[in-house]
Amino acid sequence: MKNIFINPGQLNKLSEFLSPWLAIISFIFLIFGLWLSFFYSPIDYQQGNAVRILYIHAPSAWLSMLIYSFLAINSFFGLVFGHVTAFTLARAAAPIGLTFTAICLVTGSVWGKPMWGTWWVWDARLTSVLVLFFFYIGYIIFLKSFSDFTKGEKFSSILSIIGIVNLPIIKFSVDYWNTLHQPASISKFSSPSIHIDMLIPLIVMFLSFLFLFLYILILRFQAELIIRKININNMKFYKDS
Amino acid sequence: MKDYSIYILAAYSFCFLSLILLIFLSKIYLSKSEKKLNEIDKNG
Numbered sequence: 269m270k271n272i273f274i275n276p277g278q279l280n281k282l283s284e285f286l287s288p289w290l291a292i293i294s295f296i297f298l299i300f301g302l303w304l305s306f307f308y309s310p311i312d313y314q315q316g317n318a319v320r321i322l323y324i325h326a327p328s329a330w331l332s333m334l335i336y337s338f339l340a341i342n343s344f345f346g347l348v349f350g351h352v353t354a355f356t357l358a359r360a361a362a363p364i365g366l367t368f369t370a371i372c373l374v375t376g377s378v379w380g381k382p383m384w385g386t387w388w389v390w391d392a393r394l395t396s397v398l399v400l401f402f403f404y405i406g407y408i409i410f411l412k413s414f415s416d417f418t419k420g421e422k423f424s425s426i427l428s429i430i431g432i433v434n435l436p437i438i439k440f441s442v443d444y445w446n447t448l449h450q451p452a453s454i455s456k457f458s459s460p461s462i463h464i465d466m467l468i469p470l471i472v473m474f475l476s477f478l479f480l481f482l483y484i485l486i487l488r489f490q491a492e493l494i495i496r497k498i499n500i501n502n503m504k505f506y507k508d509s
Numbered sequence: 510m511k512d513y514s515i516y517i518l519a520a521y522s523f524c525f526l527s528l529i530l531l532i533f534l535s536k537i538y539l540s541k542s543e544k545k546l547n548e549i550d551k552n553g
Contacts, residue, residue: 318513321520328524367531375520382516480528487535494542501549 276353276493283486290483297476304469312466318382319466325375327474328368329397331481333435335365336400339407340432343425355421356496358428359411360488364481366404373397384448392441393449396434403431417499 305323312319339361346355376394377387388394410424411417442451453461462470 316511316513318516320517321513324520324524363535364531367527371524371527374523378516378520378523382511382513484532484535487532487539491535491539491542494539494546498542498545498549 276356279353280490280493283489287483287486290479290486294476294479294483297472297479301469301472301476304472309466309469310463315383318379321375321379323469323473325372325379326470327477328371328375330474331477332365332369332372332397332400333438334478335361335368335481336403336428336431336435339365340428343428347422347425347429352496355425356489356492357485358425359421359492360485362404362407362411363488364484366401366408368477368481369397369401369404373401389448391447391449392445393438393447396438396441399434400431400438403428403434407431416503417496 301323305320309320309323311317339358342354342358342361344354345351346358373394376397380389381387407424407428410427411420414420414423439452441447442449
């Protein structure tokens with residue numbers, strides 16, 4: 269089992285098998301989640317129908333942090349142990365994490381306008397998520413900035429490991445600072461301050477996004493593996509000539 | 510109760526259009542890299 273995750277070729281074969289199944293599962297969860305969000309979930313007594321925006325906002329926020337952790341852990345394994353698979357997985361995950369962070373920021377802003385009366389405030393939660401967005405952009409820029417792709421990988425990996433400091437800041441920003449953003453309501457598993465009828469659509473939408481992430485990750489992993497092969501070939505060619 | 514349809518529509522449209530675009534671009538990225546590899550294999 270250990271070899272599957274270290275050998276990129278074997279992981280690629282496993283990915284090819286998993287890819288269609290992940291797409292199907294994600295689609296089923298998405299249809300069910302959308303039905304729950306629009307027809308099952310009750311109208312919030314304060315937010316009205318605007319609560320339905322949170323069924324895409326919160327799952328994308330969770331995923332933006334989860335994908336960043338995945339990216340940073342893989343970057344660490346790539347840097348320390350020189351695992352090609354880890355580097356490739358990190359490269360593949362970055363644009364997906366960037367997209368989910370953008371979705372989180374934009375949907376939050378669209379929700380904030382009718383609820384808070386403003387598109388944006390520089391409070392601790394919103395600003396720290398914006399910083400996360402810039403860490404993703406920085407990672408991608410560093411990857412593309414070097415003619416020697418291995419150098420780019422090393423610098424971007426270091427940046428992503430530094431950026432992990434931002435994750436607890438995002439998580440606890442609503443507890444330590446006086447923010448306009450509401451405190452955590454789901455992560456308190458002992459007593460979540462959200463009604464079960466609203467919790468179920470949130471979880472189903474999260475699962476749908478999670479499977480979608482895995483599906484896109486596989487697509488990009490396969491592409492990055494091929495690009496790596498081509499880059500190594502090119503480097504050998506230039507060294508020989 | 511206030512009507513928030515325009516905000517809901519804007520949020521869901523942005524979300525799903527970005528995800529569709531991401532899948533589309535990832536598929537193009539994969540097929541282009543496969544083409545490149547095939548060309549290199551052909552040319553030796």
